Amino acid sequence: MSYKQTVIKNVDKINEASTENSVLKEMGLWITQGKTVALPTETVYGLGASAVCTEAVRAIFEAKNRPPDNPLIAHIADRAQLDTLGVTWTESMEKLMDAFWPGPLTLIFPLTAETPLSPLVTAGLSTVAVRIPEHEVARAVLKHAGVPIAAPSANRSGSPSPTTADHVYSDLHGKIDAVIDGGPCGYGVESTVVDCTAEICWILRPGGVTKEQIEQVLGPGTVRYSQSASSEEAPAAPGMKYRHYSPATSLYLMKGSEEIWQRKLRAFQEEGKKVAVLAVEENKSAWKQADAFLSLGSRRAPEETAAKLYAVLRELDTMEVDAAFCEVFSKEGIGTALMNRLEKAASSE
Template sequence: MKTKIYHQEDIKQAARVIKQGGLVSFPTETVYGLGADATNSEAVKKVYEAKGRPSDNPLIVHVASKEMVTQFVSGISEKANQLMETFWPGPLTLILPLAEEANLSISMTDQLETAAFRMPNNSLTLSLIRESNLPLVGPSANTSGKPSPTTSTHVFNDLNGKIEAILDDGECEVGIESTVIDMSQPDKPTILRPGAITKEEIEKIIGAVFIDTHLVDDKQAPKSPGMKYKHYSPDADVIIVDGSINDWRHAINYYKTQQKEVAILSSQAIYDELDDYSVFAHYILSENKDVKSAMHHLFSGLRQLDTDLLGHNGVILAEGYDETSENMGYMNRLKKAANQTFFRK
């Protein structure tokens, strides 16, 4: 199969692929998704196969309207409705109780009583959903476990020959996946995956919100992607450095003594202070610890440095942030990429 690149003028053709049970990667404001008809179990099976995704890791359903959600859920609470009205289209995913007769294929093995829904803020993808008149599953369009794709080139590099097409709309604006909030129990709204929309922003709309980002064990069925498996990891080891500039120097020296090539993923401010330290490669996340810029560039940076280190015994030293609510989405992804590993001298 030759993977085609589609653009705005190819929406009808992309929708035809979806309706025929094929796979089309689509752009969103967060990352590129791998789209298939969410009501077609055979099409959803292809998504898992193309990604090499664990079969019990559920998929988010992408819709073009709140009305499309009502076809599949047993009800939308007042608080859930308020979140949709405020943040949709946008980087917020809501987990809602499924209706008994809901015709959705969101997991290969588990018959969950809930499903996750999102209305992405991208005009091309909304047009694709409307043209196909189908809800689309849309996990990140990458090889499972690798850094999520924020450009069509990333998707092509991972999935060329495995999917029918990629709908290209340039670089994603946000750069990390959506915030996921469990609204299946309206009296206990719980964030399961942090993202660009923070706990404080949500609480301004619906009041108190809980956070539960623990990883489930092998016997549990995750309600949300990212709750069970190592994610976002390049082939090179990733180590988080969250201390002073001296900690960065100690880290560089330490890994050089281990005969490793060192790559730096940091703000410009950190890199400038290391100008007397020779490193193999570097990628700048922001000018001066700007978390929005860091989120936007994180996955691209991990992918680029992994490419730079290809064939070398290398390590990526990545800049850690204080785990405030605003920084939680960035740190959630970075800690998973690093398998929770911090440099401690």
């Protein structure tokens, strides 16, 4: 699919009257007309289209070059809209909705036969992933559209997710109808995806809501991490099966001692290769011999690191380097989501 031009709609500031914003009303109408609109959420920018229109959903897959067995998340405006989707839920899911909606938590819901959702959204599964975003722009567009919006990250499949409108435009200009520029995203990593349809709740994709936060609601020992889907099976949620978040530059995770990676840096440079290092500010002085240094913020502020990770990976691809070494993080709290993204982005560990 090809568009002559992708329109950029600026929303400089959303206030209490956001639902009356003429731009957002127009974008909601475009969704109902089957158009594709990239919009900001609190996690990353999403590429939205009506989840009940198969042709519109197909346009998402075509624009992103997304594998057809990779399901999408259906975004809704409020809990009342959940009743229109033809889904059922458990007591545990009810508790998590009460605690984290609206917000960066996606839940897996069993579908009934009466669902209005396009089968492309679910990739043929008997379940659907749903969330209510917290971002005022996304919620206003959802309210004006009046339909659930399927919205994966608004980027080329496999590349780092977009956290600004410029990232979206760079990847998808000419392939989608519009981009709503609502400023940078706050969390910077995608939503946590949780399956609580059985006795144990499984985190299918770590994200903005941590395992520790979920267990505060459901109790200790009630939540586990799921393994990625195999190459033979359809993933139950986005981010489980395919390589994601990857820069074009070869990325290596610095697991092991700093001394080992200092030797690797020298070896690369002796071969005439230029190397960038991605690390926290506290470790900048240790990598003076690198050809470039990209800051991941402070180790004391992991949320800051998460918020800027994708932007740093995109900046890496603008630099004239042959490879990049990236610091690793403790798999605690938001660090779990950080390492999930880095391990999927890496060329090698």
